Amino acid sequence: MSEAVQPRRPNETGVMDPFPHMHPLLKKNYGDWKWHDRLRPGVLHHVAHGGDEVWTVRAGTQRQMDVHTIRLLCDIADEYAERHVRFTSRSNIEFMVSSEAQVAPLIEKLEAEGFPVGGTGNSVSMISHTQGWLHCDIPGTDGSGAAKALMDQLYYEFTHEEMPNRVRITTSCCQINCGGQGDIAINVQYAKPPKINHDLIANVCERPAVIARCPVAAIRPAMVNGKPSLEVDEKKCICCGACYPPCPPMQINGPDSTKLAIWVGGKHSNARSKPTFHKLVMAGLPNNPPRWPEVAEVVKTILYAYKENARDWERMGEWIERIGWPRFFELTDLPFTKHHLDDWHGARASLNASAHIHF
């Protein structure tokens, strides 16, 4: 008497209701906050119209967390805070407490357990990063490792608010760029066309879809060794890697191909200037795990040039806009090459059509 096991149907509940999990003071004063200030780096203090106050302590995490780390954070929240936390979009954890007296012991405990307190105000917050070798199917590099290696070096800037304005750093493990715009963005930049395994194309790839994916129409159908395959016009190819995800036999990664590039001046906020895209400043850097020292050097050079020279409240891109690109390349001692000249759609808008010259 075998009875077919009825599979469980999902409860299609969608986005979880946050209110049962929200700190009681946040729930009580939902939509009714009056002002805030920051007592020190990593600590926010919010005051509601009715007079309620809440203190938030922000700490950095490694994003990819084992259950023991999460439980440790829960233990800290249960003992030193009030059993409620939230996460920021940059993987920082926030503990809310209802009295100022709880702040110092909470910070002490977090620091003792190895969680840096900071990431608020004009600091360098945690790097928003992608998956990389740990879990992605098309990565050129690793995300968690690069973020860890860099944050080790930027630890002081996370735990202090000494930058002219906030600094947002992002990384991306391929040119699709799952990472967002950044004041500084560290992205894979391929330097060679894909290497094609012609034996596999016919069985693995939907050829018309792959051809359609190419931004510059450099891929065309071909018969190779009697088998249907694809070929790449290497003079046209811009080495973006767009063909690789739908067609893994078109391998874009390789030791001579996978390089890192640095972009600056991306901004999401509308404060002062409109949101902007980041701009290329450096490419051809080696993909050098586990600590990517060449990348870290360039990032620090740019970051400290900004820290020393920008005015209060200028974001990276606004600072460069004011001082001009010639001065930026002078201050950072990075090379300016023909590759910095845009040649994609709308490129003319990026060229200087004036007699405004920086000497």
Add this chain to the structure above:
Amino acid sequence: MAKKQHKTDLLDQLEDGPWPSFVTGLKRLATDEGKPYAGMMTDLLGQLEHSYETRTGYWKGGTVSVYGYGGGIIPRFSEVADKFPESKEFHTLRVQPPAGMHYSTDLLRQMCDIWERHGSGLIALHGQSGDIMFQGATTENVQKAFDELNEVGFDLGGAGPALRTSMSCVGHARCEQSCYDEVRAHRTIINNFLDEMHRPALPYKFKFKFSGCPNDCVNAIHRSDFAVIGTWRDDMQVDQEEVKNYVAKVGRKYMIDHVIANCPTRSLSLNDDDTMDVDNKNCVRCMHCINVMTKALSPGKDRGVTILIGGKRSLKIGDLMGTVIVPFMRLETDEDFEKLTEFAETVIDFFAENALEHERVGETIDRIGLSNFLEAVGVEVDPNMVNHPRTSSYLRTDDWDEEAQKWFRRKAEKRAAKQAASQAAE
């Protein structure tokens, strides 16, 4: 008897340094004696070290899903399973967090317990789209893990050509600059389109993001197809006593150099008595002065949202910012939320029917032109949609007079509505 650990000379170097180390966490899982995931995490560390040595990734995709859904699982099969057999299947469940990423410790502990039973013990908080990523389950355990997470109240997020998991900022919950109820908007919109999330059938991905003010803390304008940004129409609120206190604290020079002079439309003026005038008609709601003077300044009271459409990252035509499609929409009453939902439905229907395969809606707009898009989604043209009018003379204008009439008719209607409203108020 614990499984023998692989040598991880390169990853070991990422245990040094002051920032919390994910490698230390992975090792704890790999050496968790008696736990079902220890063997899997041992081999996962081996494969990751192999990637660090060879500078190559070794995962490929495939097809894994849960009963009743088509998306939400990111399947990963190892290409080096001969060397690292126990992590040969290492799938991710993308799970939607509570809106605003609020957690009670009870909820986090439940997540850990479930993932310890059925997964790897590794959880990423959070992925770039805003998902909780439960990383590392065998094909067999994906369903078990989902069933238990679903019983707790979690639902899968989006993957593939589908509506994706959304994000909203902390907003109303703990921010005085928030201009609308982000949780309500986030849950109302996403929960209205769950079919598009769970059964991928769109031309490509579609993302909503919700930021409570123009600081855009969840990066909606660039990172979503449909950005909902809080704003206000009336005058910003100024507490002149607090303005004076601020000036007394930082000094007049700082106030002038860093607040007054940073206003992008020169709408601020410091008076001789250290109060501040605001030319609200020319203020563009950029947030700079409000960000700097948190106690003295705050958004106005007639609040709502601006909607921008078409933001996306590189592929295929290059990065795009969203474009203003709805300059202002109130978002307070049930009716307002219904209107937002209806508009989102119109845009998604347009996208589903008109976008080419693997084309984001911003690219569709680029391909067909903004005016065609506006006509398709029933929105009237507005000068807030442009930085400046066209500079190219290559256009045909034989219907100029009709189009101008439309503009004057709309203006007259708006005037009449305003008059009626003010009469009703009297």
